[in-house]
Amino acid sequence: MTQNSAVDVLISGAGAAGLTLAIELARRGVSFRLIEKFNDPFRGSRGKGIQPRTQEVFEDIGILNRIVALGGAYPRQREYRDDGSFSESDAVLHEEPTPAEPYHFPLMVPQFLTEGVMRERLLELGHRPDFGCELIGFEQDKEGVTARLKSQSGEEAIRVRWLVGADGGRCFVRHALDIGFPGKTLGVRAIVADVMLTGLDRDAWHRFGEGDMQRQIGLCPLAGTELFQIQGPIPLEGEIDLSAAGLTALVAERIGRDDIHVHSVSWASAFHMNARLADRYRLGRVFLAGDAAHTHPPTGGQGLNTSVQDAYNLGWKLAAVAGGAPDALLDSYEEERRPIAAAMLGLATSLLDALKRGDFRRGREVHQLDIGYPESSLALEKPERRSGLLAGDRAPDAPLTGAAGQPRRLFDLFKGAHWTLLGYEVGQVTVPPRPGLHIHRICQGGDVIDKGGHFREAYGLAPGDWMLVRPDGYVGAIVASAEAWALEDYLAHVGFEHDA
Incomplete structure (x- = not known):
């Protein structure tokens, strides 16, 4: 058996979750290897609904326009009666986009097309999946994981800092760790x-x-x-x-x-x-993502979307710890994502019950725009907020105007692998700049201006407030001007060193 040099992350499974994680690591310069035991990509349409929140994720990673060009809207459903007559209705809720929520209805894109676009994006970033390569065993210690792989060229061992099992409901990684997968048929x-x-x-x-x-x-x-x-x-x-x-x-x-x-x-x-949910998402240096961690009935189109968002959450955290952030940051992955999967299990099961009764309608509850992490250890408010947007919530979009006069979207400021610090009606920047942190002042005299009041409406900040947005588009911290000192401790916790 050959021994290959170390990479930071081994991802087992090149479906939607594995591909998302690979893209997230690639655009942050983290070394990884993405393996898939099957010789060819999945060629079915199982996960065909791309929900609005996932569309926002795809915009951030640079593939949304390609996805939209390949797919389309859901057709109206035509329900036939026994005599051959029929009635028509919308299967999904249609609402107009808003400044805060630019995508408001699910797209239909067969899974094989979605994953094809993701592989194209990964290739643009210099990487591709290793098909026909199977994880057959692994051992972990305090420093890393030694994994054994099998392919047509033989067996090899690879040393990595972390292993992620994104290998589906029959997950080899989960079974090897003896992590329970309770639930019901x-x-x-x-x-x-x-x-x-x-x-x-x-x-x-x-x-x-x-x-x-x-x-x-x-x-x-x-x-x-x-x-x-x-x-x-x-x-x-x-x-x-x-x-x-x-x-x-x-x-x-x-x-x-x-x-x-x-x-x-x-x-x-x-x-x-x-409907099943893994007892835990992390054991030492090994993680579960996607269907390896949760399996849903297909009603509501939640499975692929939840899997993509698992990987989107885990990717920036692995990169931060690879770059020197405290290892405890990785504990927030299970803390944040497992309750989301539990809620999705309940939703998909209730939608299945409705389907049995002939009710196929889907509303906002499947769009995943209201998912957030307000109870997360990464959610900071000083002082505590009682209403409106909270730390841990999804950061809404808003149209802004650049100081040079050109239109900007708030999502344009968020796009990329960085954190974003926004000062609303602040006089000066009190937090020193540092690599991986983009700082903007939203005010007259700032680099962006809220001419239409859409930012004020969506965020409800007071003049002088600072808001820190995570790389995955969720609000990390909201602090008043007098509490700006708290941002330094927060930034240190997520891996930023002070750069004067």
Whole structure:
């Protein structure tokens, strides 16, 4: 077995979570290796909903416009009655964007297209996944992790500072650590299949037998492709024919029509729906992310989004500790993300119950814009705030004007791997600059001006207040001018050295 030189992070699993983490580390200059035991990328559409909060994440990492160009909006759902008549409705809540929330409806993008764009972005940053390379064992000590890998070229050992298991619900890493994965099987088995078919137009999500778990079936045109996705419950036991002929027969049986023909199947799966949550997300120098840490029923389109946001949270923290921040910063990953997954499990399960009753509507609760970390150890307020925006909340967007007269968005100021310190109506900067911290004054005479009052409306700061925004777009600290000294202790805690 060959022994390879150390890198900082080994990521096992090159799905959405692993790719997000790799991009986050790459744009911060942290060394890593991204491995995937399968020889080829995932080619299915399982996670096809990109929620508004994830769209904000994708804007930050530089792929949102490409994602939007490949996908599209969800079609209206067309619910057929037994006599062949139908009614139409919106499957997802449509609201107009606001200055604070620029993205307000989910996108439909098949997972294989999303992950393809993420691999392109990773390649732009100088990295690519190592397909056909499997993690087969590891041991950790106080200084790092020794991992054993297997590929076509043989076995090798690699020494890393941290290992992240992003290898899905059957996670090798979680099993090896003997971390519990409690939860329940939800008593629903279903199929999902990406197919070429004829007999239906592409302007609607065709749904039959709503509210009847024996007959229910949906056929949805997949944006950005010529494919349809077939979804429907199936018996808990028994073989299911997922061939083109088998799916054609299933559709005919469910809907009582013989004019819909499946010609080919590009990907198909039969699965039992589960709701499970790992007992812990960190054990020493090993972490879990994405489906390795939580598994949801697909209702509500939460799984891929929660996985991306896990990695988005973990990435900047690993980079900070790799650069010298206290190791305790990494404890905040589980502290912040595990309660979010627990809430998502409850939401997805309740949406599944609604689906059983024939209610397929989705509202703001799935958009993930209201997710935050107000109870986090990284949330600081001096003095404590009783209302409005709180430390730990998502930092809203706002249109601003640069001192040179050009329009700026607050998200433009946040974009990148840095922290952002905003002084609202402050006279001078009292916090010294340092690498990785961008400082802006929002006031007349500052470098950006809140001409429309949108920043004031969204943030509710008092003149003289300082607000520190984390690299992942959440508010870290809000302090009054008299309490600005507290920012120095906070910045030291997250890895900043004083740079006079």
